[in-house]
Amino acid sequence: MNATDLDERRPIDWINSAFLVLTPLIALIGGVWYVARFGFTRYEALNLLAMFVLTSVCVTAGYHRYFSHRSYECSTPVKLFYLVFGAAAVENSVLCWASDHRRHHRFVDTPEDPYNILRGGLYAHMGWIFYKDTRDEKTRFDNVPDLLKDPLVRWQHRWYVPLVVAVTFVLPTLIGLAFGRPLGGLLFGGFLRVVLVHHTTFFINSLAHLYGERPYSLQDTARDSWWLAPLTFGEGYHNFHHKFQADYRNGLRWWQFDATKWWINALRLTGQARALKRTPESLILKARLAVEKERLALRAQQSAASDELWRRVQARLDAGSARLQAAHEAYAHAKAEYRRRRDQWTADARRQWDETVSARRAEYREALERWQATMRAMNRLSQPSAQSLLTLTAFMDIFKHRLF
Ligand SMILES: [Zn+2]
Ligand SMILES: [Zn+2]
Structure with missing residues (x-):
């Protein structure tokens, strides 16, 4: 029916x-x-x-x-x-x-x-x-x-x-x-x-x-505008x-x-x-990365990349997204810990923890920048003029810069 x-x-x-x-x-x-x-x-x-x-x-x-x-x-x-x-x-x-x-x-x-x-x-x-x-x-x-x-x-x-x-x-x-x-x-x-x-x-x-x-x-038709x-x-x-x-x-x-x-x-x-319900940031990031990877997989199907080459790229993408999520988790944890316990600390301990939070933030930003650079390189594949040579060059770029 x-x-x-x-x-x-x-x-x-x-x-x-x-x-x-x-x-x-x-x-x-x-x-x-x-x-x-x-x-x-x-x-x-x-x-x-x-x-x-x-x-x-x-x-x-x-x-x-x-x-x-x-x-x-x-x-x-x-x-x-x-x-x-x-x-x-x-x-x-x-x-x-x-x-x-x-x-x-x-x-x-x-x-x-x-x-x-x-x-x-x-x-x-x-x-x-x-x-x-x-x-x-x-x-x-x-x-x-x-x-x-x-x-x-x-x-x-x-x-x-x-x-x-x-x-x-x-x-x-x-x-x-x-x-x-x-x-x-x-x-x-x-x-x-x-x-x-x-x-x-x-x-x-x-x-x-x-x-x-x-x-x-990408599972349904709902859109953000x-x-x-x-x-x-x-x-x-x-x-x-x-x-x-x-x-x-x-x-x-x-x-x-x-x-x-x-x-x-x-x-x-x-x-x-x-009791306002908020989705943890880590889940939101995970969803966004999954969508980006899914989009790339769809593009790869239309590109001239061989299965072998695509498998290698996917392995890199998985490693990159895992690293980004871990960096995010560590940064969020450091921030939460700092907020929870700062009142109990001495000035010295607080200064030390300040540095820890800054270091985690820098690591997260670096991982994010690398991920975004990879996305930019990969997105070149989406252009209709992308030929096999360009496809290869884009992938080579990623490896050359040793992003992950
Ligand atoms: Zn609703
Ligand atoms: Zn709806």
Whole structure:
């Protein structure tokens, strides 16, 4: 049975379909009419922005990183906030959302992936929502037993529709009413905001599986894209996320835009979140090196290198990556040890340990530079003009410089 057969047997979900089609129409036609008739004030802008930020954070930090992946723990008030304002994203209850999302990770790029990108960008973006999920709740929720045990999650599932009405439409109208502009509140804080939240979330299922880099894993279609990150509160680093889904971060480095990570860190600093899960740096490095080696192996298959020559090169690459990982491990260990024990040491001992850390750092940097030089030399093979002579020269370069 293929994916098309699956959908042919699934009836259209008319409520979802009507909502997905009508909300943008109401936001567009109603919004243009309202602006022409009453103008657009800072009250509408603030209503739109506040509701957009609040509901988006509840989807990314709440529905996604907390409920679906359990990447940290948070207090009951924060959980309640996620459930109430998360419902206003109108992307279903946490139970349904997390169940679909866990299936997405488990069966990514296969017919059992609810938003399988191999069925096309539009299907992954929103097409899948047009069909009804006809499975009974017992079957559907068999992958969210932890959430089923949570009374607050069950409460949200039960009262999902009243919550949607109250927080998606009534609340922004009341905020608008407070400034004498209730209809503006409903159109911008309600309708336009929900359309924006929908499509920025949907981008993760479509664009983040189509465009961008794959530095951590070549096993699936998930991709990292820096330009998608600001639009999605940091969820654009999707290749990292698929490889290390338990990590509370999606943008790993401090300079990568990940507003959700910053929000979770702010919660931690104020005592509202704890037990933030971080992937050890050594595993991240290992994943990156494995991807680089895998890429080279693919290129080697297309190059003129003989099997024997390629085996020799691979042995060098394995030795190089092992050395780099060992140097990284030693540096990380020295740093951790220094942080853990520096307060107990005398000035002399501290100075000595300072030197040890510097030495480990220098060794790691040297190993990294060698690895990068090797990658540069090897990457020359990827050019279409690479002939057997160039291939050989590139390999010779590596041996000549005795990189490893
Ligand atoms: Zn994905
Ligand atoms: Zn995820």
